[in-house]
Structure formats: C-alpha cells, structure tokens
Amino acid sequence: MTLSIITPELVESHGLTAEEYDRIRSILGREPNLTELGIFAAMWSEHCSYKSSKVHLATLPTTGPRVLQGPGENAGVLDIGEGLALVFKMESHNHPSFIEPYQGAATGVGGIIRDIFTMGARPIALFDSLRFGPLTDPKNRYLFGGVVAGIAGYGNAVGVPTVGGEVFFADPYSANPLVNVMCVGIARKDRLFFARAGGVGNPVIYVGAKTGRDGIHGATMASESFDEGSEQRRPTVQVGDPFREKLLIEACLELMEGDDLVAVQDMGAAGLTCSTAEMASRGGTGIEIDLALVPRREAGMTPYELMLSESQERMLVVARMGSERRVKEVFEKWDLDAVAIGRVTDDGLLRVLDHGKVVAETPATALADGAPVYRRPMVPPEESADGHRLDLSTVPLPDDYSGTLLDLLRSPNIACKEAIWERYDHMLFLNTVVPPGSDAVVLRLPGGRRAIAVSTDGNGRYCALNPYRGAVIAVAEAARNVVCAGGEPLAITNCLNFGSPERPTVMWQFAEAVRGIGDACRALQTPVTGGNVSLYNESSGSAIFPTPIIGMIGLLDDVGHATGQWFTTEGNLVAVLGETLEELGASEYLAVRLGLVRGEPPSIDLARERAVQAACLEAIRRGIVHAAHDCSDGGLAVALAESCMGRAGSSIGVDLELGGTIRPDALLFGESQSRILLSLKESDWPMLQKIAASHEVPLQRLGRVGGTRFRLQGPTFVIDLPLADLEEAWRNGLASVLGR
C-alpha cells in the first residue's frame, strides 16, 4: 500500500462527512489511500447510494405477477406474455444538462440505453420528461434548445426512436432544469441477463471506448447543489459518441444470442468503480482487475483517475471461461476494443491492481450496499399551512371565455409540441401505431398482434402545493393516459427530482411524494420496478418544484384497440366520463391568467379513478371508442380543443353544450381528476351508458363532432371560435416563444 495523508479537507472535498470517513476506516481496519477514498466517495454519494432516500423507497410496492425484476438491477423487467419481457428504466441527467445542455442530455440518452441492452433487451423507444424555466429568459431558451438538440443528436444517430415524453415550463426550474430519460426494450424472457458477476475465474472484459479524464467526479457532482461557479464544472460533463454506442448495442446483442456471456454492466456513474463493485456485490463474488490493462486515451492517468473516469460508451462484461476468443471476435467485427482486465474471485473483495501491485482493496458489498442510511429530519414547509390558500372569491370570472381558451392553448405548457418531436426520429423499427402527441404512444410488439402503450407524467406544480396528492395524481394520470390509448396499466418506473435532502422541508416533500406514489400504485395495481432519485436540484439556495416523474407501461392484447385522442368522424358523439368539481387550485388556468401558483391541487379518489379507467378500457375493448382523451392541464375546454386538432390539415369542429352549476371557469378550465373525454357513434351510446352504469361512473353527453367551428355553450358562457383560431394559437404557441 502506498502511504497517503488523508486530511479532513480532502475528506470534505470528496463530499464525505467525518462520520462517513470513520465508517470507511472501520470497514477497512485502516486508513484508506487516495484511490480508495475516491472509490468510497463515489459509491457512497447520494447519486449511487440512495442513502437519504432508501428508507422511503423501501415502502413502495415492487412485486406483482408481471414483475420479473424489481428495483436493484440495471432496469426493471415485466413479463408481457408470449415469451417476451419488457425492460424499462428512467434516469435523470439534470446536473450535467444544466452545465452543458447538449452533451448533458445526449449522455443521459446514452446511459439509459445501456441500462436496457445490458439486460439482453433491444432498446425500442425513448421518452423524455423535460422541465425548464420560462422560455422568455434567454438562458432557459439556450438550455431548452441545447437539451432538445442533444436528445435528437444522440437518439437519432444511435438508432433508438424517441417516441414520447413531455415538457413543462415554470419559474423554479430556472434554478435547475430537469432532463429525465426513459428507455424501453424488448427481450426474450428466457434470454435475460443480470449484472451479477458469477463463476470464479471467469474473465472480466472491458469493452468500448478508451478511458480518458472526462467525467471524473460526475457522481459526486450530481450529489451537490449548484452555485454561481457551476459552469466551471463543464469538464465533469462527458461527451457522447452515439456511433460507438450503436456498435455496442449490436455487438452485445449478437453475443447475447449465444452462451458466451455471464453478465454485462454499463460503466455509468463512477465508471469502473461502480460496475465492478456492483457486479461483484450482486453476484456475491469478488472482482480483481489490473488497471495497466485498461485501454486509455490519455497518458499518465493515475489509478484514482482510471477508477473514477466517466468516459462514455464503455461496458464491463463477465464472459464464460473459454469464451474469450468468441467474445473478442464479435467485438472486433464491430470494431470495438475488448480487453480482459481481470477475473471473478471468491473473496468478496474489489481488488484493484496496477501492474500487479495492489492499489486498492475493499469489500465489494461495503461499496455497493454499505453506505450509511439516513433518516433525515423532515418538516412540512410553513407556507403549506396557509400561504398557498386560494380564495376563489378574489378571482373574478373572465370577461372573454374564448380569449381565455386561446391564451391557454398558447401557453407553452399546453401548446403543440410537434416542433420538439419532429426533431426526433419517432418511427424507426416500424412500431409506432399511435404517434407522439396523444395521451400515450402505442408501439406494436414483435409478431404484430399485440402492443404496448407508454406514457410519462408528472406535475411539479401540484407537488409543490401538496406533494402527496401531486404524486398520487402523477401515477393516476399516467395510468389514465395509457388507458385512453387502449392499454391496461401494468407497472411503473420513476424518476424523483427534488432539492437538497439536507433541508427538512425538501425531505418532507420527498417522503410525502413517495407515500403518494406507493398509495396510488397499490390502488391501481401498478408496482414500481425501479427508478432513479435525483436530489440537490437547486442553485443558490432555490429549489425546483418537487417533481416525481412517472413512466407507465400498459399492454394491449389487440393492437386494433389502439386509440388516439383525436376526433375523427363527423357526426360522432362527444361525452365525458367522470365528474367536474369546482376545483381551480394549482391549475394552469390560474397560472396563465393570473400568474398564481396557489390552492390545493384537485382532489382524487383512487376508487373512482379505477372505475373510470375500467369503464374506458371496457368501452375501447368493445370497439366503440373512436377517440379518448384525458382531461388534465387546462381542463375540459382544452382537452376538447386538443381532440379537435389532429394532424395539421385534418382538424374537425365540435358543437357542444356543457351543463353544470359550478363556476363556469371551473367547469371549463378546472383540472378535476378522473375524467376522460370520449367520442363514439350515436348508435353505440346505449352501450356506453350501460358500461358507465356498471362501473358506477358518471357519464355526460356533450354534443357532436363536426363542422369547422369550435362551439361550446354553457348556462352563462359561450365559446365560439373558428378552428383556424385554435390552430393558430395552439400550433404556434411554442414556436412563437422560441422566436421562429
């Protein structure tokens, strides 16, 4: 062992507390050297260890008949029948994207794709949930433009279609934008791979790009808040190479067809350190590597740098003894470096050599699972007592309901997002049956008869005002979106984006949101198969809205049931399932019209939610639904307008009457939950009535599809607009803020 002088300052600069350092010393029974300190700091960072979130995450439901793999692996796995498994996971790349938006987003895409194909699945689709500050600020426009370009640049080139996602703009995200990426892959159920290093003596093979000094300390960076100097950290953001990633996908999937591989893991956060420690820990084995064998592109790299580099597009593979040649051949075919750098051992240690000399040696489980677990103090923020209270008597009714609707359609949060998703290849692999722009995207499965419906959802504004209810709604809405597309919700993954866990109010928001996700997932029978926690999303002391993002997977037994949100047929009826209450709190309407972020988010009754979803799904499966659309941001009026505006040039009008005794603005723009807009043939109305009654769900008939005007009349209001006006507002809403 080399001598080292580990000072308290050095410990602190690695983001470790004095207590954590003591714990490391007691695990090792000695002082760590610098390399070991770096290894522990990376593995025990919030980003890798989940030390502040673990106790809360443990309360989530993670099992179910469909769950083949829950949290703890590279990705979650569902049994979707007919011998197929669906592999999916969501991850954040918030911090890197704030520092360098293009590469931050690009490498986020690359990282999540690796988590999917390492399990033996071909990645078939990407989804992005994005949050930015208002686009009126040039800095936010720069971040937004860079992130979208990075997703496009990487996703298009690597050849995994980006088929969905969502974006939301609000002030608090100026402090820290969010870039959450989900990837979905399909594998044969009997060909799944798990990242467990097994078989003592098996070779550990390094594959892919050479190692450089990029990204050192990425994991610790992602575990700190930002201050004024954050842009100085650009060197800790890595640079992506989608071409090499494409080669890795093809080479790994080709090898996984045979029997040569035992386990594969991405070298993501904390690079070589994390992949070796986790694979050994999960496998109940040890790993020994010699750094002298690691391919590198810079001279003079120290063991410390080699172990912590986050150079992209690198994988660690455990092969079967005797398969080395075959593994090398396949990687060579794809022009990839593959070098055996070590072997699996039986001593439970991660042993790092440099030219045969030990430079670090620690128990693998102590790294992967030995981080301290914190029950951090929690306090509800004071303003949640009454600072958020909304007194509706102070909110005057609008003078012009038509104008208010147009203002909402123009809001970047509601406006058409085609300007974003047309930059992404969303058709590759010929699966996209319901394209982006609807509640959920529908992708057909191999064989062509069945399909999946996928949605991502989250509402930071709701969660800021009531994190428990906001999180319940995020799950419910994601499920509702999937149901509207014809899918039966199966399971979720998530990405939990919050501020600093060291602040008790943030920790309280986190715990409340996790409690909400748990309750909703239990009620809707959609277990949590994994996810990602991103904390410290704040800069200069100002935190983002607490933002749990939910990625929901649904299954369609018959792709013919795939349903879009768009009205298609002149003369069809329009009806709404569910009930509109006088709820305006936390609404987009208040934010757009009055700049208010106040009030309680809409109430939600999970039993009612289930009933509404069941009724909708039954109607779709009976083949009577031409369009189904969730009523969410902007309420019923916005949902109706969105359903009128399909593909450019194919819009269709409506003539409707809304009854109700509540405030007209709540009736039109309130965001009451558990409501679904449906369109169907007149002759099918009795069947829909019967279905709604059997599920004890309120059903209201609103009128008919047809014509070239949007006409919506109520007891004390009328909205009557030519479709062209709706189109102008909605289609140009985002583009006009972007100045194009």
Next chain:
Amino acid sequence: MKFGIVVFPGSWSQQDFYHVIVNVLKEEACYLWHKEADLKGSDCVILPGGFAHGDYLRTGAIARFSPIMGEVARFAEKGGLVLGSCNGFQILTEAGLLPGALLRNDCLHYRCKWVHLRVESQDTPFTGRMQRGQVVRMPISHGEGRYYIDRETFKRLADNDQVVFRYCDERGNPTKEANPNGSLDHVAGVCNERRNVLGLMPPPERAAEAILGSEDGRLMFASILETFARA
C-alpha cells in the same frame, strides 16, 4: 426475389426493410455485411437508413470506402437494381453512383415527419406501378436531405427524366412550404442515367403498412417485383 440489405456500422433501418420484405411482401431478404465483398446472389441491393460510421464527416463519406461498395458498383454497372433511401441515398451520391449531393436541411435541424411526394417519372424499375403526377405519402427522417447539384448537370438530369420524386403538398403542387429541407427544385429522389439505381430521402419501408399510416411505399416494392418478374 432476393433482396440484399447492406449493413454498415451505424446503419439502423436494415431490420425495417427486412421486416417489410419478409413479413409483409413474403419475399426473400439477407443482410450484406459491409466488410464482405459479396452480394450473396441478391437480385436487388438496398442501402438502408442510419448514420453509417457515425456520419461524423460528411454523411456517407466513409461508407463509400467499405469493401461491399465495390461490389455494389459492379452490380449497378451490370444493370442490377440498387435502391438507397435516407442514409443510403447519401452514400450512393458519395460513391458516385448517383449525381448530386445531400446538404444539411435548410432549417438546420433533423426532421421526422410525413410528407407528400409527386411521382415525376414512372419510367424506372422502382416506380412502374405508380403514375406520373401521382401523389404518394411517406415520412422523412433526416438532418441532411437538401438535394443539391450544379445547374448545368441538373438540367441534364431533368432532360433525361432522372428526377423521380419531388416534395409537394397534398394536391401535388411542389411548393416551398411542402419542401421540408430546402432541396433544389423540391427534388426528393433521383435515378442514374441507366435508371437502375434510385436514391430518395423518404424511407419507403416506413410506408408499407396501413397501421403505420400509409401503404404508398409498397408501390415501390411492387414495382421492383414486377420489374424482376418481367426480366
């Protein structure tokens, strides 16, 4: 009929072509690895979409040096049918098998969307089942699809009826608004002088099943099959 689909490192629509040829058309298909100079007895060679070699240089600039491209050129010289769409079109122009070049879209970003094309020539092995002036609907998905060629050569192309597709609106008018990338004279696809090599930006395999939004791309495959059956 046997279709050979060339796979470069970074190609990504080879599986899509394979699916359409084998599962939809019920014909034979095989993959042709770029390092092997062997067309495996293919009757028609397809250069698919993607980012061959990452396209970090000009699109297609490195792919043209792959061993298989020499065979593709010899095959074309003998009159064999070669179809390149998207990246395949870019590679064919770089390899000199088709005239012109494909530049960055004038909007400066990638675009994936449905477009309309007007069939400008029925007189190719790839468009025999279409009608001149017919409007077909296919998607595009590219960042560098702006066709460019010098005026003089372009005139020769036009005179030779080598412009096979133009971007147009749904009524068949080639307009600036309907042109998604700023292509010269709205050109979406061209063939060589001998008419046995076709390149186009829209990938026809994405428009071969009604459930995906259009079956118009099947007309191209049907034309190829008919050409082959007659030969």
